[in-house]
Amino acid sequence: xxxxxxxxxxxxxxxxxxxxxxxxxxxxxxxxxxxxxxxxxxxxxxxxxxxxxxxxxxxxxxxxxxxxxxxxxxxxxxxxxxxxxxxxxxxxxxxxxxxxxxxxxxxxxxxxxxxxxxxxxxxxxxxxxxxxxxxxxxxxxxxxxxxxxxxxxxxxxxxxxxxxxxxxxxxxxxxxxxxxxxxxxxxxxxxxxxxxxxxxxxxxxxxxxxxxxxxxxxxxxxxxxxxxxxxxxxxxxxxxxxxxxxxxxxxxxxxxxxxxxxxxxxxxxxxxxxxxxx
Amino acid sequence: xxxxxxxxxxxxxxxxxxxxxxxxxxxxxxxxxxxxxxxxxxxxxxxxxxxxxxxxxxxxxxxxxxxxxxxxxxxxxxxxxxxxxxxxxxxxxxxxxxxxxxxxxxxxxxxxxxxxxxxxxxxxxxxxxxxxxxxxxxxxxxxxxxxxxxxxxxxxxxxxxxxxxxxxxxxxxxxxxxxxxxxxxxxxxxxxxxxxxxxxxxxxxxxxxxxxxxxxxxxxxxxxxxxxxxxxxxxxxxxxxxxxxxxxxxxxxxxxxxxxxxxxxxxxxxxxxxxxxxxxxxxxxxxxxxxxxxxxxxxxxxxxxxxxxxxxxxxxxxx
Numbered sequence: 001x002x003x004x005x006x007x008x009x010x011x012x013x014x015x016x017x018x019x020x021x022x023x024x025x026x027x028x029x030x031x032x033x034x035x036x037x038x039x040x041x042x043x044x045x046x047x048x049x050x051x052x053x054x055x056x057x058x059x060x061x062x063x064x065x066x067x068x069x070x071x072x073x074x075x076x077x078x079x080x081x082x083x084x085x086x087x088x089x090x091x092x093x094x095x096x097x098x099x100x101x102x103x104x105x106x107x108x109x110x111x112x113x114x115x116x117x118x119x120x121x122x123x124x125x126x127x128x129x130x131x132x133x134x135x136x137x138x139x140x141x142x143x144x145x146x147x148x149x150x151x152x153x154x155x156x157x158x159x160x161x162x163x164x165x166x167x168x169x170x171x172x173x174x175x176x177x178x179x180x181x182x183x184x185x186x187x188x189x190x191x192x193x194x195x196x197x198x199x200x201x202x203x204x205x206x207x208x209x210x211x212x213x214x215x216x217x218x219x220x221x222x223x224x225x226x227x228x229x230x231x232x233x234x235x236x237x238x239x240x241x242x243x244x245x246x247x248x249x250x251x252x253x254x255x256x257x258x259x260x261x262x263x264x265x266x267x268x269x270x271x272x273x274x275x276x277x278x
Numbered sequence: 279x280x281x282x283x284x285x286x287x288x289x290x291x292x293x294x295x296x297x298x299x300x301x302x303x304x305x306x307x308x309x310x311x312x313x314x315x316x317x318x319x320x321x322x323x324x325x326x327x328x329x330x331x332x333x334x335x336x337x338x339x340x341x342x343x344x345x346x347x348x349x350x351x352x353x354x355x356x357x358x359x360x361x362x363x364x365x366x367x368x369x370x371x372x373x374x375x376x377x378x379x380x381x382x383x384x385x386x387x388x389x390x391x392x393x394x395x396x397x398x399x400x401x402x403x404x405x406x407x408x409x410x411x412x413x414x415x416x417x418x419x420x421x422x423x424x425x426x427x428x429x430x431x432x433x434x435x436x437x438x439x440x441x442x443x444x445x446x447x448x449x450x451x452x453x454x455x456x457x458x459x460x461x462x463x464x465x466x467x468x469x470x471x472x473x474x475x476x477x478x479x480x481x482x483x484x485x486x487x488x489x490x491x492x493x494x495x496x497x498x499x500x501x502x503x504x505x506x507x508x509x510x511x512x513x514x515x516x517x518x519x520x521x522x523x524x525x526x527x528x529x530x531x532x533x534x535x536x537x538x539x540x541x542x543x544x545x546x547x548x549x550x551x552x553x554x555x556x557x558x559x560x561x562x563x564x565x566x567x568x569x570x571x572x573x574x575x576x577x578x579x580x581x582x583x584x585x586x587x588x589x590x591x592x593x594x595x596x597x
Contacts, residue, residue, distance in 0.1 A: 013396065017396055017397075017400060017407070020393050020407070021407075021410065023393075023468070024411060024414060024468075024472055025410065025413075027429065028413060028414075030425065030428075030436065031421075031425050042434065043434050045433045045439075047435070047436050089322065090319060092315040092318070093316040093318070093319035095315060096311070096312035096314075096315035097316060099312075100308050100309060100311060100315065101308055101309050101312070102309050102312040102313060102316070103309065112323070114581065115327050115328075117525045117577065117581060118327065118331070118574060119525075119528065119529035119570075119573055120531075121529060121531065121554060121569075122331060122334055122571065122573060122574035123326070123327060123331065123334070123570075124553075124570075125330075125334065125337070125557045125566055125567060125570065126329070126334050127326065128557075130329075130330070145322070145325075145326060146326045148322055148326075149323045149326030149327060150326065150327070152323050153323065181315075185315075206416055210416075210417075210419060212418075212419065212531070212532045212535075213531055213532070213550075213554070217554075217558065228418050228419070228532075231418070232420045232424075232535070232536055240424070242431075245424050246424075246425070249418070249424070252418060253413075253416075253417065260413075260416050261409055264412070268408060268476060268480060
């Protein structure tokens with residue numbers, strides 16, 4: 001604490017902050033720099049520290065030679081649809097489990113907590129067989145349904161905690177004014193818990209955007225690949241086209257980076273509310 | 279949590295029988311409404327998790343015959359478990375997964391706490407630093423794994439270059455078991471340490487100021503204050519970070535799948551990689567289900583053990 005006031009302490013603080021920035025950002029710089037190199041530059045040994053000459057050929061290749069536009073579209077469809085469903089179902093369930101006098105609420109919340117940490121590998125084979133029997137392999141719903149279910153427990157926990165914080169008088173007033181239960185949740189309670197919705201939403205979106213095991217197992221056909229699967233299956237067994245992959249990756253980072261920057265506060269409050277899936 | 283919410287408290291007069299019955303009816307209606315509200319969510323969750331878990335358990339105790347068009351479950355057996363438990367690859371994967379989890383989580387907690395302490399002292403720019411810490415967290419693991427694969431590349435890799443400048447010759451980092459394991463741990467530590475730092479930082483910011491003032495008045499120096507005041511107060515926050523990191527690390531799949539494919543010589547084969555390979559590469563659904571079930575059982579046992587040890591601290595922050 002006292003180090004804050006001395007010059008030595010201040011210099012130490014600046015140096016350690018710079019070390020933190022280098023630790024986090026050096027690999028990110030390397031990804032971006034590589035994406036802007038020529039094919040020869042990517043393979044150069046010793047490596048080029050700066051992308052000179054700068055080239056956008058990797059970006060062109062990612063979208064022309066590979067179907068990267070399609071992968072981004074698939075990821076967006078799956079992640080947005082799942083997030084909307086998670087928020088819709090999660091709002092009502094979170095409200096009920098936080099506010100309505102149901103028996104066994106505690107048991108349900110504990111079960112949800114256990115489910116939210118369950119390893120995906122334990123679910124993958126039976127789900128695969130289920131999807132195959134339903135004829136859902138290589139379809140959007142093959143990912144939307146499991147993503148919705150697997151992200152709901154965390155969303156319910158987050159939203160429930162916010163609903164508990166809404167003063168009960170608000171609902172009373174709405175009820176006396178003649179609003180039905182749906183309208184009470186929709187028009188009175190929900191607007192007061194918007195930060196909770198943002199938090200739950202961005203966590204669901206990020207989890208869907210980055211999920212790999214199920215996307216790989218259920219949707220490996222080119223037309224339905226999401227970004228992680230598309231990137232993992234880029235190139236062939238002998239050549240990994242790093243430049244193209246990093247160009248595609250840089251583009252894939254954009255939506256999530258925008259969301260994270262806008263909803264920074266929500267993300268941090270979600271991370272710190274305890275229940276975290278990453 | 280188990281307390282019930284009665285709608286309008288009856289203030290006028292005594293507890294009339296009619297009024298109480300009306301309240302009961304209202305409560306029952308609200309409870310029914312609660313189940314109605316939760317039903318869609320609970321049904322979707324049950325369909326995607328509880329049914330497959332039960333199916334996995336059944337499959338792990340059955341003879342599963344893979345046919346051309348599908349597969350057939352044919353009678354009870356313990357063979358799957360005896361195949362798995364006596365298999366040296368599974369035994370190695372179990373040891374590797376536990377060791378990997380313990381080492382990476384310890385390093386991440388120490389490094390993450392150090393980063394959080396630095397950021398806590400920053401006066402300006404803390405918001406931007408936090409935004410920066412979110413970048414590795416939000417990065418698709420497949421992307422970060424490919425990035426580290428390139429960094430470790432035997433020809434164009436930066437890490438290879440740095441090691442050769444330092445006099446290590448020209449190592450093939452991902453080519454030998456020991457260095458591949460270390461390389462994989464570094465990639466994991468880079469991606470998840472910032473996440474630990476954010477959790478610890480939020481815990482630090484919320485610590486009561488007056489405790490520090492008291493410590494300062496008592497003449498405690500910075501080091502003493504850290505160990506005697508900060509660490510004990512942070513324990514619930516760190517406990518939660520440990521819990522979630524352990525569970526995540528125990529199921530590690532994406533990183534070895536892309537970076538090392540579980541190699542060299544199965545050195546980085548985690549339980550999840552092993553289960554996936556058994557089911558989707560070798561089509562051995564019975565043993566694969568046994569791997570999945572034992573992994574899940576270990577996770578649940580670990581979770582329960584953790585909740586027992588840290589019950590008071592978790593309930594403080596969570597329930």
